[in-house]
Amino acid sequence: MASVASKLYSDDVSLLVLLLDTNPFFWSTTSITFSQFLSHVLAFLNAVMGLNQLNQVVVIATGYSSCDYIYDSSSTSSNHGTGNGMPALFSSLLEKLEDFVTKDEELSKEKNVSKDRVASSLLSGSLSMALCYIQRVFRSGHLHPQPRILCLQGSQDGPEQYVAVMNSIFSAQRLMVPIDSCYIGTQNSAFLQQASYITGGVHHKPQQLDGLFQYLTTIFATDLHSRGFVQLPKPVGVDFRASCFCHKKTIDMGYICSVCLSIFCEHHKKCTTCGSVFGQSKLDDVSSVSDKKRKSPDT
Amino acid sequence: MASGQVEKRVKYKSSLKDPGTPGFLRIREAMLFFVPTDPKSDSKLKVLTQNIKSQKYTKEASNKPPWLNMTNKQGRSYIFEFENYADMQTCRDFITKALAKCEEEPTKPAVSTSSEQLNIADLEMRFKLLRENSELQRLHKQFVESKVLTEDEFWATRKKLIGKDSIRKSKQQVGLKSMMVSGIKPSTDGRTNRVTFNLTPEIIFQIFAEKPAVRQAFINYVPSKMTEKDFWTKYFRAEYLYSTKNTAVAAAEAAEDEELAVFLKPDEILAREARQKIRRVDPTLDMEADQGDDYTHLMDHGIQRDGTMDVIEPQNDQFKRSLLQDLNRHAAVVLEGRSIDVDSEDTRIVAEALTRVKQVNKADGDTTKEANQERWERMSRVAGMEDLQAPQNFPLAPLSIKDPRDYFESQQGNVLNVPRGAGALKRNVHEAYGLLKESILEIRATGLCVPLIKPDVSFDVFRSLTQTISTAKNIIGKNPRESFLDRLPKSTKDEVLHHWASIQELLRHFWSSYPITTTYLHIKVGKLKDAMSNTYSQLEAMKESVQSDLRHQVSLLVRPMQQALDAAFQHYEADLQRRKAKSGGGERPNGYV
Numbered sequence: 095m096a097s098v099a100s101k102l103y104s105d106d107v108s109l110l111v112l113l114l115d116t117n118p119f120f121w122s123t124t125s126i127t128f129s130q131f132l133s134h135v136l137a138f139l140n141a142v143m144g145l146n147q148l149n150q151v152v153v154i155a156t157g158y159s160s161c162d163y164i165y166d167s168s169s170t171s172s173n174h175g176t177g178n179g180m181p182a183l184f185s186s187l188l189e190k191l192e193d194f195v196t197k198d199e200e201l202s203k204e205k206n207v208s209k210d211r212v213a214s215s216l217l218s219g220s221l222s223m224a225l226c227y228i229q230r231v232f233r234s235g236h237l238h239p240q241p242r243i244l245c246l247q248g249s250q251d252g253p254e255q256y257v258a259v260m261n262s263i264f265s266a267q268r269l270m271v272p273i274d275s276c277y278i279g280t281q282n283s284a285f286l287q288q289a290s291y292i293t294g295g296v297h298h299k300p301q302q303l304d305g306l307f308q309y310l311t312t313i314f315a316t317d318l319h320s321r322g323f324v325q326l327p328k329p330v331g332v333d334f335r336a337s338c339f340c341h342k343k344t345i346d347m348g349y350i351c352s353v354c355l356s357i358f359c360e361h362h363k364k365c366t367t368c369g370s371v372f373g374q375s376k377l378d379d380v381s382s383v384s385d386k387k388r389k390s391p392d393t
Numbered sequence: 394m395a396s397g398q399v400e401k402r403v404k405y406k407s408s409l410k411d412p413g414t415p416g417f418l419r420i421r422e423a424m425l426f427f428v429p430t431d432p433k434s435d436s437k438l439k440v441l442t443q444n445i446k447s448q449k450y451t452k453e454a455s456n457k458p459p460w461l462n463m464t465n466k467q468g469r470s471y472i473f474e475f476e477n478y479a480d481m482q483t484c485r486d487f488i489t490k491a492l493a494k495c496e497e498e499p500t501k502p503a504v505s506t507s508s509e510q511l512n513i514a515d516l517e518m519r520f521k522l523l524r525e526n527s528e529l530q531r532l533h534k535q536f537v538e539s540k541v542l543t544e545d546e547f548w549a550t551r552k553k554l555i556g557k558d559s560i561r562k563s564k565q566q567v568g569l570k571s572m573m574v575s576g577i578k579p580s581t582d583g584r585t586n587r588v589t590f591n592l593t594p595e596i597i598f599q600i601f602a603e604k605p606a607v608r609q610a611f612i613n614y615v616p617s618k619m620t621e622k623d624f625w626t627k628y629f630r631a632e633y634l635y636s637t638k639n640t641a642v643a644a645a646e647a648a649e650d651e652e653l654a655v656f657l658k659p660d661e662i663l664a665r666e667a668r669q670k671i672r673r674v675d676p677t678l679d680m681e682a683d684q685g686d687d688y689t690h691l692m693d694h695g696i697q698r699d700g701t702m703d704v705i706e707p708q709n710d711q712f713k714r715s716l717l718q719d720l721n722r723h724a725a726v727v728l729e730g731r732s733i734d735v736d737s738e739d740t741r742i743v744a745e746a747l748t749r750v751k752q753v754n755k756a757d758g759d760t761t762k763e764a765n766q767e768r769w770e771r772m773s774r775v776a777g778m779e780d781l782q783a784p785q786n787f788p789l790a791p792l793s794i795k796d797p798r799d800y801f802e803s804q805q806g807n808v809l810n811v812p813r814g815a816g817a818l819k820r821n822v823h824e825a826y827g828l829l830k831e832s833i834l835e836i837r838a839t840g841l842c843v844p845l846i847k848p849d850v851s852f853d854v855f856r857s858l859t860q861t862i863s864t865a866k867n868i869i870g871k872n873p874r875e876s877f878l879d880r881l882p883k884s885t886k887d888e889v890l891h892h893w894a895s896i897q898e899l900l901r902h903f904w905s906s907y908p909i910t911t912t913y914l915h916i917k918v919g920k921l922k923d924a925m926s927n928t929y930s931q932l933e934a935m936k937e938s939v940q941s942d943l944r945h946q947v948s949l950l951v952r953p954m955q956q957a958l959d960a961a962f963q964h965y966e967a968d969l970q971r972r973k974a975k976s977g978g979g980e981r982p983n984g985y986v
Contacts, residue, residue, distance in 0.1 A: 118825035121832070128832035133841040188837045192830060199826040301857055307846045308854040325862050 105319040107148045109231060109239040111224040112139065113246060114164070116155045116195060119213035120249035120279065126303045131278075134307040135246065136184050141311055143167060149317075150239050152227055155191060156220040156247070157198035158213070163223065164190040214252030217245070217285065221262035221273075228271055240318045242295070245275040251285045263289045272296075274314050278303055287329065296326050340366065399487045401480045405429070405438060406472040413474055420484060422491045427473075440465060445492060450485055461485055519548060531891060532898050541924040542902060546917070550901055569599055569727045590629050597740055600628075601747050603726045605662035610655045611744045618652070621740055631656030663722065881947070885939055889950055892932060896954050899925050903961050909968065922965050929958050 114135065121128045143149050153165035165187040221243070228241040243266065251259075263285075266273050272295035275286035282299055290297035300309040316324050340358050349358045354368040364371050399420045404413030405427045416429035427438035440463070449462040459481040464470045475481040523530045529551075536542040601608040607628060615624050631653055634642060647654035881889070903921045906914045932951050939947045 116829065118822070118829045122825045122828050127835075128829055129836040130842055132832070132836050133845060136836075137841060137845050185837065188833055192833045192837075195826060195829050195833065199822070202822060202826075300854075302850060302853060305846055305850040305854040308851045309858070312854070312858060327858060327861050 105240065106317045107146055107239040108142070108317040109150045109152070109228070109241040110139075110142055111152045111154065111227060111241065111243045113217070113220045113224060113243065114153055114155050114191075115215050115246055115248045115278075116191070116198070117158050117213065117215040117249040118195075118199075119158065120215070124248065124278075124303070126306075130304075131306065132188075134310065136187070137307050138310040138315070139184075142315055145315065145317070148239060152224070153187060154220045154223050154227075155194045155198075156215040156217060157194065157201075158215060159201040160194075160198050161216050161220040161223060162190075162194050162197075163227075164194055213249060214255070215247065215249045216255070217247065217252065218255040218258035218262055221245075221259065221266070221289075225262060225265055225269065225271070228269065232269070241271050242318060243271060243273045244314055245273060245286055245289070247275065247277055247283060247286055248279040250279060250281060251283050256285075259285050259289070263292050266293045272318065276300065276309065276314065278306070291329065297329055298327050399484055401484055402476055403427070403480075404474040406474060413472075418473055418484065420487050420491070425488070427471075438471065440471065445488070448485065448488055448492075450481060461488075463488070522551075528891075528894055532895055535895055536898065536924070539924075541899075541920050542917075546902060550898075550905075569602070570595070571723075571727050590625070592625060594740070594743070598743055598747075599726070601744055602729070603722055605666075606655060608744050608747055609662060610652070611740070612748060614652060615741065627653055628656055881939075881943060885935070885943075885947070888935055889947070892928060892935070892951075893954060896925070896928055896957065899928065900957060900961055903965075907964070907968070909972075918965065922962070925958050925961060929955065 112135070116128075121131075124131075139151050139153070143151055149167075151165065151167040152163065155162055155164045165184075224243045228243075231238045231241060263273065266289070271293065273286075273289040273293045274295040275283070275290045275297045277283045277286050277297070277299045287297050289295070296313055298309065298313050300306055313326055316326075340360070340362070349361055350356070351358070351365040351368060351370060351372075353370040354365060356365055356367040358366075362372065401418050402415075403418040404415050405418070406413040414429045414431070416427055416431075419426045419428065423441065425438075425440050444465045446464050448464070451458065451460045459475040459478045461473045461475065461481050461484060462470055463473075473481075473484075475484070523533055533547060537544055537547050601611070611624060615621050619627075627650075634646060879886075899921055903918065903925070906918045906921070909915050909918060932955060936944065936948050936951055
């Protein structure tokens, strides 16, 4: 089997880890229903598995207060009883998804304390799970499919997850796992844009959600090897300018705390984020000198 | 003014120890003279007041004589001892006034002709920087030569460049030669028994550094007891006695001549220093180290300087030095390096400077009691057994990182207002979850929707994707990390970069001129504004001139520049309006109250 596998595990075998946004607050506001969305996604997953016999698909549900694996094509036996005209392997996915949603609801009831939390999904959690799964695949031996992560996200970024998401992005970059992202919400997601930019994945925001399947198959179905030969949509530009923490202004040049990397538009004596005390900057000396300088001519 | 000149009877001392030459001190505004009473004395003095840096004086309450100590800009000091305090105070006050006048005067011309005041080194540095940096040169040419900025203004923002270079340029201090002083061989003329030693200031410095006793002796004896020449003669006589290895003779001569004995005896100061050093060595740390430091008492092999073995004569032991000791001492001095920066021919100054350095060093380590205390503490600390100690609680400085949410929520601004509405949504969490579950049930029941996708929707998707991909390719090029600038023709690229640099320069000067407090700044801002509007039109012209397929991209590049300029113009206009309103309202502009 191993020899067969080595022959078969060529560079176009993919492991697709799909992060499915199941945030109820998002899905109660969208133009397409969750069931329509699921139809597109399931069809897409089927297509991916049809592209190569050895392709593997893992689906992680990204809920409001939890996330979990809901499908793994390598562990589900395909010869299960058929439902109603839909591929048998997905009935287990839907079953698990239902369980997951129930559990997520219970958890969100428990956690009702944080009232003012933004209605964001737990992207950082599902990203970490995906990376853990991929890490396990990497460690299983040198014969493994080429992994990539696809985020199907609709809800907005959760600012409180910023550090966690960024850390996940950087570990994905280290593992050389591209994070593709397909954002189906209304405003664009800075997290996903950056994730795809940093890891070398593809970011796209479909214009018409009823054609989601077409977008998914056209942009996100190709394996990593074939991507080298395909023209994929590229972001026109990424705004790398930072915003200062003190006045939230977008700035080209500013001061950065050397301890916590907080950004400020003016010199502070103390970092407002981490409390580090700054020394007198050299710049100030210079400016005070030039200050003297430019005042002298009038005297 | 009647007090245009002050004359007092004083004693002039070239140094603290100097007994002083009696004479008259005559002070005028520009200069002070000292005329000794004894016309033969050569200690006449003439000092320009503007060369005086500072003056110190003894207080009346102290029991010191009324001294006035002036230091000139070269660091030389003149000490005058007055007959009484009243005299001293008159002189002091007079000099203070004269000094104040001197200081005022040079500042005035410095404003108008400050570029002339620049020293040549500074100018050279600027030229060098301009030569090395073509971009800087272009900016300099554009702004300084067209009189938008003055030379000083241009360089004021680049102090770092100049400073960095001057650090790089700073000269290395020359250390001591590793050759031993005893290696100086006397030259003989071969016929008589005369030997001649050639002394250079460097050798003298080395001798002083290596042999504190000699230094001390020099300070004590010269010039009160003997002349410098006699001193060195004596010194080399002692050295000569060593080299003859005739310790008996050495002992005999030492008994006769007290001064010579100083050179022959083991160096007491050195021995003291060595003892001090040993005390500072932590005995728990390295028991060998203290022995190594005290090389003066080390057992050696009795090898003399010239490499011969010595026959031990115990009774004259103190008149004997071995090669090992000399070598060690010399090595120690060389490693210490030149600790003072006196470049003087005057042997006495050198000797005093060295003594001062040593004293400072000693003062540092000398607070013996404290040092002892500290040593004990350190020892107990070192000797403590870690596992017998109470657990050490390192001081914790908690990072007071505030809720990062505050930041991001305010970042997203009004976008967040929607989810605030989601707070209302939250009330029907149950409803939302119910909907979701319904959807799942629905798809489980009915399966995927058929048809999954309508052909025309699919076609639309393809069309829009193709369009975005082709336009993106046009904009970004094949490689997303490739800079658009590289696709511009070289001349255009250079032009864009240069405009950017010059706008930065202009804006920096522009904004740093606000708030306008002086008319000078007002004029400067006006000039800068003209230059900026000039650049603005150049940008427009550049946009027009590029090929049509690049025009859009170039205008994208130019836009932030124009925005920055616009902001400056706006500020300028607003400021102008405000000023007009102010002066129109009968109020005087700044500066007049």
